Amino acid sequence: MSHLEDYREVVPKGTIDFLKRLAEQVKGRKILHINSTKLGGGVAEMLRSDVLLLQDIGIEAEWQIISGTEEFFNVTKSFHNALQGQDQHLSQQMFEAYLEVNRENARRLSFDAHYVVIHDPQPAALIESRLTQGKWVWRCHIDISRPQWKVWSFLKQFVVNYDATVFSLPRFAQRLPIPQFLIYPSIDPLSDKNRDLSTQEYAQILSRLNVPTDKPMLLQVSRFDRFKDPLGVIQSYRLVKKHHDVQLVLAGGGATDDPEGETVLSEIREAARDDPDIHILLLPPDANLEINALQRAATIVLQKSLREGFGLTVAEAMWKGKPVIGSSAGGIPVQLVYGVTGFTVNSVEGAAFRIHHLLDNPEVMTKIEEDGKEYVRQNFLITRNLGDWLALMNYLGRTS
Amino acid sequence: MVPKIAEHPFLFTGCWELREMLGRSARDEQQLLDVIEEIPLDSLSYHTHSFFLRHKYIAGPYPNDFATWAAIQVRDRVLGEKLGILDPYDFENLEVLRTEIVNIIDEHLSQLQIIPRVIYGEPFHFMQSRIIEVPTGLEAQTLTEFRKILASVDASVVYYHNFEAILRLGRRKGDFALWIEEQLDLPDLAQKISRVDFYMTSLESIRHRIIKLCDKSLGKETHE
Numbered sequence: 001m002s003h004l005e006d007y008r009e010v011v012p013k014g015t016i017d018f019l020k021r022l023a024e025q026v027k028g029r030k031i032l033h034i035n036s037t038k039l040g041g042g043v044a045e046m047l048r049s050d051v052l053l054l055q056d057i058g059i060e061a062e063w064q065i066i067s068g069t070e071e072f073f074n075v076t077k078s079f080h081n082a083l084q085g086q087d088q089h090l091s092q093q094m095f096e097a098y099l100e101v102n103r104e105n106a107r108r109l110s111f112d113a114h115y116v117v118i119h120d121p122q123p124a125a126l127i128e129s130r131l132t133q134g135k136w137v138w139r140c141h142i143d144i145s146r147p148q149w150k151v152w153s154f155l156k157q158f159v160v161n162y163d164a165t166v167f168s169l170p171r172f173a174q175r176l177p178i179p180q181f182l183i184y185p186s187i188d189p190l191s192d193k194n195r196d197l198s199t200q201e202y203a204q205i206l207s208r209l210n211v212p213t214d215k216p217m218l219l220q221v222s223r224f225d226r227f228k229d230p231l232g233v234i235q236s237y238r239l240v241k242k243h244h245d246v247q248l249v250l251a252g253g254g255a256t257d258d259p260e261g262e263t264v265l266s267e268i269r270e271a272a273r274d275d276p277d278i279h280i281l282l283l284p285p286d287a288n289l290e291i292n293a294l295q296r297a298a299t300i301v302l303q304k305s306l307r308e309g310f311g312l313t314v315a316e317a318m319w320k321g322k323p324v325i326g327s328s329a330g331g332i333p334v335q336l337v338y339g340v341t342g343f344t345v346n347s348v349e350g351a352a353f354r355i356h357h358l359l360d361n362p363e364v365m366t367k368i369e370e371d372g373k374e375y376v377r378q379n380f381l382i383t384r385n386l387g388d389w390l391a392l393m394n395y396l397g398r399t400s
Numbered sequence: 401m402v403p404k405i406a407e408h409p410f411l412f413t414g415c416w417e418l419r420e421m422l423g424r425s426a427r428d429e430q431q432l433l434d435v436i437e438e439i440p441l442d443s444l445s446y447h448t449h450s451f452f453l454r455h456k457y458i459a460g461p462y463p464n465d466f467a468t469w470a471a472i473q474v475r476d477r478v479l480g481e482k483l484g485i486l487d488p489y490d491f492e493n494l495e496v497l498r499t500e501i502v503n504i505i506d507e508h509l510s511q512l513q514i515i516p517r518v519i520y521g522e523p524f525h526f527m528q529s530r531i532i533e534v535p536t537g538l539e540a541q542t543l544t545e546f547r548k549i550l551a552s553v554d555a556s557v558v559y560y561h562n563f564e565a566i567l568r569l570g571r572r573k574g575d576f577a578l579w580i581e582e583q584l585d586l587p588d589l590a591q592k593i594s595r596v597d598f599y600m601t602s603l604e605s606i607r608h609r610i611i612k613l614c615d616k617s618l619g620k621e622t623h624e
Contacts, residue, residue: 012555014414014552014553014554014555014557015554017553017554018414018553018554018556021414021534021535021536021537022416022534025534170421170425171425171525173421173422173423173525174423175423176423179420180421180423181418182419182420182421183419346520387416388418390416392418394532395418395532
């Protein structure tokens, strides 16, 4: 477990003392985070670190998860897809199953806190059971800029009862009668996924994963999900392979709330066929050290998502000094300032072109690696996220 | 010469900007103009002055959000340039600044046959600042102490005592220059600090320039 003081060496100067002063303004108040999974996915990872740091800085912080049936998680997966713009058929029975699980959880959970922060659509209807005087915030991590209207209308009836919402990007903002705040997600530089690895650790992990290091490595780390466009990545790799003898690693975890991963994984295996230079690694949800080692081993990191909440794997790779080529989905362009901290592309060909360009111009790669890391230090580390939450608590406290 | 000790110490205050989204956006320059005419002044401040708070270490390619959007997202570099040269500190208050921005866009559009719009880029999303003041608890009574603390504090302190002090609190010289002049009797240094160009740069760069001016002044004191 990392303490706030441990970050002093990696964050911008003055940050830690400043955060302590900011925390004094909300001392004695309790914040409760609620989401649907403790494992897998960026939200759970971020919450784990957030809660520990809030506690460390003197705020009473708690994290609870809702429990649900397989049917519930299938429904919320459909919600997730529909809110991100994919056509989904949702029956009345599915909406009722969603509400029933939320009501069951409401009976089980205690919401006794000054601030109750509900993450994503799965537990959004818990607001129905609001009894206490605390401020309720709906923190939406996914891209709802073009939602399927039926699902958003259903969800919106709950969202409008919150005191505020928090989105990861301005374009996710909706027409709502409550304040909407912007908080970029962040990475924890001291977590297993991002901390420095010793040479020995690094070598052992790569050997265990059976990933060779004799060829330049293109890497995409993401859940095996159609929105991450793994098939498009394979196509880009094949275009590059005509000119450079590279290997491609697709490393994906699953999340306990994502039942679709298996199907997508089969499609990727079929597309990769017998190419010995494509390595598909199905990693367990807690494979943080493995992802860390892979990102450090990569020559170029890709994040070619079609839809994205924010795409923190981009910041993770930049923090390790790797050049990243990403799509324009979600928060990827916020992290990749074109030509300065990385490159955004719009197609399979665009990704292949930029990979080719970087492999042929190592001096461009070096500059992007340096600027990218510094950019993450200033904007996407967990200490900035901590500050945003302390500021929001302060602001909502004032408006009581 | 014995360094002067201030009667009233300088109290360093930083700030945290909470970013609130207004849920309004513009896809073309006419919409941009229409919404700018209606937005709260806190939104105008967000997209012009507090741009610097979000670029603490690297200056953006254009010094405010309107210019950046026109040039990069709409790909109308002419409007980007016209808005980019606008220095918000030339204006008495935000309402006057709003009038000037509206005039620039209006005049620009009057010369065009079609309204430039985003095709591949992002719409302009209107936001507003919620600035939370954070006293750091640090105080200086001499120039040496001032310089030492300034070098180590969060960069938002530079923003608060200059940008925020000038814009919202009406202290036109900025807090650093004011204190150095009134409390340390160093009018030359105060004048040089008040003349530091805050526009087109980053907070770190401004901090660096002020520290250099302090060092020069301290060097003089030591040798005099």
